[in-house]
Amino acid sequence: MKAAVLHEVGGQLSLEDVAEPDVSEGLSLVDMRAAGINFADVLIRLGHYPQPPPLPTVLGNEVAGDLDGRRVLAFVRTTGGGYAERVAVDDEWVFDLPPDASYAEGASFLTTFLTAWLPFIRQAHIRPGSHVLVTAAAGGVGTAAIQLARHLGARVTAAAGSEEKHALARELGAEATISYDAIAELDDVDVALDPVGGPVFAACLKSLRPLGVAIGIGFAGGAWEPVDPARLVGRNVGVQGFYLGRLMGFEPRLVQEQARELIALWRRGSIRPVVGAEYPLADAQAAHELIASRRSTGKVVLVP
Ligand SMILES: NC(=O)c1ccc[n+]([C@@H]2O[C@H](COP(=O)([O-])OP(=O)(O)OC[C@H]3O[C@@H](n4cnc5c(N)ncnc54)[C@H](OP(=O)(O)O)[C@@H]3O)[C@@H](O)[C@H]2O)c1
Numbered sequence: 001m002k003a004a005v006l007h008e009v010g011g012q013l014s015l016e017d018v019a020e021p022d023v024s025e026g027l028s029l030v031d032m033r034a035a036g037i038n039f040a041d042v043l044i045r046l047g048h049y050p051q052p053p054p055l056p057t058v059l060g061n062e063v064a065g066d067l068d069g070r071r072v073l074a075f076v077r078t079t080g081g082g083y084a085e086r087v088a089v090d091d092e093w094v095f096d097l098p099p100d101a102s103y104a105e106g107a108s109f110l111t112t113f114l115t116a117w118l119p120f121i122r123q124a125h126i127r128p129g130s131h132v133l134v135t136a137a138a139g140g141v142g143t144a145a146i147q148l149a150r151h152l153g154a155r156v157t158a159a160a161g162s163e164e165k166h167a168l169a170r171e172l173g174a175e176a177t178i179s180y181d182a183i184a185e186l187d188d189v190d191v192a193l194d195p196v197g198g199p200v201f202a203a204c205l206k207s208l209r210p211l212g213v214a215i216g217i218g219f220a221g222g223a224w225e226p227v228d229p230a231r232l233v234g235r236n237v238g239v240q241g242f243y244l245g246r247l248m249g250f251e252p253r254l255v256q257e258q259a260r261e262l263i264a265l266w267r268r269g270s271i272r273p274v275v276g277a278e279y280p281l282a283d284a285q286a287a288h289e290l291i292a293s294r295r296s297t298g299k300v301v302l303v304p
Contacts, residue, residue: 003085006058006059009045015282031085032087035281037284042292044059045059060302061075073095073110074093077248083302095260107299109262111141116144117261119193126154130149138169143298155175165297183203183207187209188209189212190208192204192205193215194216194218196218275299
């Protein structure tokens with residue numbers, strides 16, 4: 001079968017013939033119809049990820065496809081290897097794709113929506129009328145976060161890097177769209193969800209009203225600056241961090257239950273993943289370069 005293989009840090013993803021994956025107990029073989037690319041995959045390829053897999057490797061930790069006649073979406077936790085024609089998935093992380101959903105949407109759903117939803121419901125207290133700030137708002141996690149915050153009754157301010165991205169955020173329900181520089185002018189944010197890190201996370205923290213919380217989920221724009229607890233106490237604000245991969249290991253039942261809850265919301269039409277681009281598996285390198293260039297919106301997926 002064909003797979004996009006990474007041989008060395010900074011190298012190109014190349015389409016090659018590889019062995020079929022082993023399907024030991026607890027795993028099932030999915031015919032991949034779409035594979036999601038996460039920003040972390042790009043960081044791994046570039047050598048910027050803290051816990052990289054040994055090389056050579058086939059990246060990709062979420063897919064949608066066919067499993068014994070079922071249309072499914074799934075995490076590829078145990079083995080990795082999503083960027084391939086056939087993928088061994090963990091039985092306990094397989095879910096049914098909603099009937100009217102495409103495979104590309106299926107591969108765009110789990111990581112993005114869980115990474116916004118779990119912090120929103122477990123680490124923040126969003127109420128109707130809460131003011132939620134979402135950064136990198138037109139990205140994979142960002143587009144999910146806008147929809148989920150709106151679903152919870154919040155009004156959303158979206159920060160993103162271009163006019164095209166602002167337009168997408170507004171289409172998804174953001175009330176206001178701003179540049180990253182304008183975050184410094186806000187002072188009434190209840191919950192900030194930030195995938196960007198660096199100075200943007202520091203600005204999110206400053207934008208909070210008393211009892212607000214800033215949730216760091218990524219460092220696409222650079223390493224986090226240190227946070228002084230004295231400032232948090234003095235301003236009555238909080239900082240939270242969220243890392244889905246770890247939580248799946250520590251609290252699998254919670255994450256699975258919430259994945260089913262989110263799929264139910266999707267089936268009811270309350271939320272829908274945004275697929276920004278589809279690339280053939282052979283062009284996985286170009287797909288990575290699109291994401292790294294900051295020109296992607298929504299989720300970028302590979303198709304066989
Ligand atoms: N903690 C978790 O469990 C978890 C799970 C999934 C993803 N994440 C993290 O969340 C972030 C978003 O992931 P995603 O897959 O949804 O990606 P994405 O938002 O689709 O892409 C990243 C976006 O970050 C923004 N960005 C800001 N500074 C950047 C820079 N220097 N280089 C590149 N992009 C920059 C860009 O949007 P603008 O042009 O609008 O700035 C870019 O489009 C990533 O950092 C990812 O690692 C964390």
